Amino acid sequence: MTTLHKGVLSYFVLCMGGYIYCVFNQGWGLDEMSALFLVIAIGTSLIAKINPNQFVKLFIEGAQKVLHAALIVGLARAIIVILESGMIIDTLVYSMATVLETLPNFVATMGMYIFNLLFNLIVSSASGQAAIVMPVMAPLADVIGVTRQVAVLAYNFGDGFTNTITPTSGILMASIALGGVSWTKWLRFMLPLLGLWCLVGAIALTIALNINLGPF
Structure with a gap:
């Protein structure tokens, strides 16, 4: 030093x-x-x-190392733009609500949980996912007879766990690209741990549903 x-x-x-x-x-x-x-x-x-010439040379060398990751980030964002512009995301949320509102509260709660786990693979932004699904999930919770706190918990677990594997996450894809790890190899590594997290989340949701989790 x-x-x-x-x-x-x-x-x-x-x-x-x-x-x-x-x-x-x-x-x-x-x-x-x-x-x-x-x-x-x-x-x-x-x-x-x-000197300036050496600085520019070093800057270009550094940029070359992250260009692969930058391109992947752009591709991941492009997928989201297409889904939003084509109103595909809105269709998915509406279809989920239509199916779940006719099911028993336990099944519907697990359905909300699973839907958020899968939906997070498309929209990895926590604030973006909340803005899309929570206006539907909050009244849906009232309809199926569970507290809104349980619905929020289903969203939180769904948004959090699959962040570790979602291919539309610019941060994740850039990180593994910089590390020289392919997404399929990362997926095989993460799936056992992700499965454990999902199981723990399902147990926690079941407990929250049975104790009628809500404001005191």
Whole structure:
């Protein structure tokens, strides 16, 4: 750890600390983070006394390493755009509600859980999935005779567990691409653990349904 290394590392920590502060106090997001990484790169080159030509060369080499992941992220997002533009997502949610409202409350609760597990493979965004399914699931819970808290729990489990395998998640696909791991290989690795999580979630939902989980 040379003096140069310490200087570069201190500069990086200072920039990221400033970003974290601004996230909570100035409302910074991904756009500002992208700009900050460019500032970090330029600042690092100045501290390390890297000439402009060498800086550009190193920048291109770094970009080449993440280009594969960037293309996968774009493809994953394109799938969501097609499903939203074609109103396919709305059709799926409506069909789910039509089927579940005629079933007994336990079966319907498990149905909501399974639907959210599968739906999360299409819409991996938690806020996006909530905006789509919760306006339907909340009144559906009233119709089938379960508390809305149980419906929210079914959504939470469904949204969370399959995030680890969904091919439309830009973060997941970029991460395994950078690691040189194919999605099919990752899927085989994750399925046993995912199955265990899903089982625990089903047990927790059953308990919540039997104790009539709701506001005190």
